[in-house]
Amino acid sequence: xxxxxxxxxxxxxxxxxxxxxxxxxxxxxxxxxxxxxxxxxxxxxxxxxxxxxxxxxxxxxxxxxxxxxxxxxxxxxxxxxxxxxxxxxxxxxxxxxxxxxxxxxxxxxxxxxxxxxxxxxxxxxxxxxxxxxxxxxxxxxxxxxxxxxxxxxxxxxxxxxxxxxxx
Amino acid sequence: xxxxxxxxxxxxxxxxxxxxxxxxxxxxxxxxxxxxxxxxxxxxxxxxxxxxxxxxxxxxxxxxxxxxxxxxxxxxxxxxxxxxxxxxxxxxxxxxxxxxxxx
Numbered sequence: 515x516x517x518x519x520x521x522x523x524x525x526x527x528x529x530x531x532x533x534x535x536x537x538x539x540x541x542x543x544x545x546x547x548x549x550x551x552x553x554x555x556x557x558x559x560x561x562x563x564x565x566x567x568x569x570x571x572x573x574x575x576x577x578x579x580x581x582x583x584x585x586x587x588x589x590x591x592x593x594x595x596x597x598x599x600x601x602x603x604x605x606x607x608x609x610x611x612x613x614x615x616x617x618x619x620x621x622x623x624x625x626x627x628x629x630x631x632x633x634x635x636x637x638x639x640x641x642x643x644x645x646x647x648x649x650x651x652x653x654x655x656x657x658x659x660x661x662x663x664x665x666x667x668x669x670x671x672x673x674x675x676x677x678x679x680x681x
Numbered sequence: 682x683x684x685x686x687x688x689x690x691x692x693x694x695x696x697x698x699x700x701x702x703x704x705x706x707x708x709x710x711x712x713x714x715x716x717x718x719x720x721x722x723x724x725x726x727x728x729x730x731x732x733x734x735x736x737x738x739x740x741x742x743x744x745x746x747x748x749x750x751x752x753x754x755x756x757x758x759x760x761x762x763x764x765x766x767x768x769x770x771x772x773x774x775x776x777x778x779x780x781x782x783x784x
Contacts, residue, residue: 516686517686520690528698531697531701531702534714534721535701535702535704535705535718540713543714550698551724561688561734563734563746566727566746566747573754578720578753578754582716582717585764585765611700615693615696619689622689626692631687632686632687632688639740649747653748656748660751660752663755664751667756667759668758671762677769
């Protein structure tokens with residue numbers, strides 16, 4: 515059951531990710547990226563990260579993707595030129611990538627000893643309280659630095675997107 | 682019966698998403714799609730962090746994932762602001778047409 519859940523959503527994530535890169539029009543890429551975000555949120559739930567899953571949906575699939583769609587619609591960019599890919603790359607590229615990921619898998623299996631299986635509900639220390647307590651005690655300095663960084667980002671975004679000259 | 686799922690499976694999915702995102706950054710011309718590929722890479726990092734959090738049974742990894750999500754949102758806002766300013770000045774969103782500094 516958990517294996518089916520993982521395989522289905524991992525397949526959706528990778529397929530949508532490949533679609534993001536392959537689509538010629540940015541709107542299609544953006545909608546595929548929402549598919550990646552949603553399936554990753556399900557996988558976070560499977561890993562026990564309830565709070566991360568909610569943040570993923572709200573921040574990524576909600577806020578960030580709305581920003582992307584807004585900019586795509588605002589700029590109204592046309593289709594981009596297709597570039598010719600050499601046939602050697604076309605032929606050898608995908609098998610080489612699959613081989614590379616498989617090699618990484620073998621290395622990861624060697625390096626990481628078997629601990630326990632991922633089951634739905636098998637890890638319950640990912641709720642808002644469990645994540646929030648270290649966030650505001652152990653990692654309070656990075657937390658504060660992040661707030662400053664967000665403030666800088668807000669001011670910078672407003673300043674960059676503002677029309678120059680006109681008041 | 683299917684093979685049981687271990688955190689290593691999640692690491693492999695993360696590696697696959699990282700590769701796809703890297704290919705997108707390197708091959709696409711549209712800056713919006715390049716930014717979306719960067720988001721893919723950041724999502725791969727997040728999945729890695731949450732998988733290791735599960736592996737060690739320790740919520741700290743998820744705290745770092747929160748930081749990554751926050752910084753990704755800030756980064757997107759700044760990058761899209763830069764893109765709007767760029768489009769206003771150059772009327773293009775294609776990375777290969779922005780060659781002002783090219784000799």
